[in-house]
Amino acid sequence: MLLFVIWIVSAVVSIIGGLVIIGMGTAFPHARDLLDYYQVMFPKWVGYLFNIGSNWIINPFGTVVVGFVFSEYLGYFIPLDPLGIKIANIFLLLMLTIINTFNMEVADRFQIVFTGTKVVSIVLLIAFLLIPGKGSFEHFTISEIGNWNTIKIIGAFFAASTGALNAFDGWYLVSHLTPEVKGGVKTVGKSIVMGLLICMLLYLLTSFAYQYVLTPSEIANSKMVAVTALEKVVGGWAPGLVTILILISTSSSVNAFLISSSRLMQSTAEQKMLPTFLSFKNKKQIPVAAFWIIFIFQTFLVITGTYEILLDFTLFVVWLFVTILTGGFLYVYIKQKLVLTGFRRIPMMLACILLLAFGILYLVNFFITF
DSSP states (O other): OHHHHHHHHHHHHHHHHHHHHHHHHHHOTTOOSHHHHHHHHSOHHHHHHHHHHIIIIIHHHHHHHHHHHHHHHHTTTSOOOHHHHHHHHHHHHHHHHHHHHHOHHHHHHHHHHHHHHHHHHHHHHHHHHHTTOOOOGGGGGOOOOTTOOHHHHHHHHHHHHHHHHHHHTTTTGGGGGGGGSTTHHHHHHHHHHHHHHHHHHHHHHHHHHHHHHSOHHHHHTOSSHHHHHHHHHHOTTHHHHHHHHHHHHHHHHHHHHHHHHHHHHHHHHHTTSSOGGGGOOOTTOOOHHHHHHHHHHHHHHHHHOOHHHHHHHHHHHHHHHHHHHHHHHHHHHHHTTOOOTTOOHHHHHHHHHHHHHHHHHHHHHHHHHO
16 A cells, blocks of 8 residues: 555655746746756756756666667667667667757647557556456455564655656646646646646556556566456457557657757856857757757766666656755745745745655655665
8 A cells, every 4th residue: 555655645745846846837937948947046056957967867868768768669679788778878869869950840749649649548448457346355455564663664655756756747748748738836736736647547557557457466577467367358469558658658768858958058058157059949949969068968877877777866856856956945935035927835835845755755765765
């Protein structure tokens, strides 16, 4: 049952984070993205640190991590050794970079179609697992915790939440697209909240389906839980189906990362925080220079890095900056007695406090378990 709690808590924390970001956008309507928020609320050097962290750690590391998942599952159809996995990752990044820099409309359609396909695929996966009724509710009463003490359970909870937070990751990146979206902050805010609620529902239903079909031991011993569950219910064609769904999902996620990353880099270059040539846009207003520099750096990460190390450091830096930003906003909100249209004062303060508390606990647990 703690698995469900992890998904719910991670979703609630992400939604609270989205609401806090909306509050910042309401308080500072001229700010375009997270970097602008740092510049408004902190000394200039803090903004520079965030610029370095987001452009050279959070965004590229996160993109490469998802690319590794794509490459691993591509190995189901095309046998790949460790070198082949890295080459496949680089090839995916290259193809998506070419598509994005050649015609942004094609990239947008790619993103919309694949996002819709991803949601439909997850719904079908849930249906395939639950409709046959070949599971058991007894699986939910089995405990694998044993004699763990409270401290160990809390530590395991935060460690496990790394995966869930990574699944919900992206709510803060959407703010980079605010200037290009009709309705600005309000539209982005609604997108963040509704998107995360949909994701939470899908993740909870998927987790329920897995646990209904598999025992905790079967889940623990499986490297691909979805594949194992489908094999148990519908037979040998399941691995191919699940692999296709994962390839669709991960390629769509990589594309989303690339789009938001290029916008952030181009924006920071315009503000003279990066070399000015990175702000170059072609006739179609696509930040071409940013896309290709990002590709070159990500290629370096693929060659030198591993999935586990990149994932851990991505989320650590994400929550480090989210926690700092939340603390700064709470301080300014209270000191300047800001009045935010559409937000009540006490709920906004509580949202900041809860997000701040979770961030501190997560960062402390990272150092304990690393």
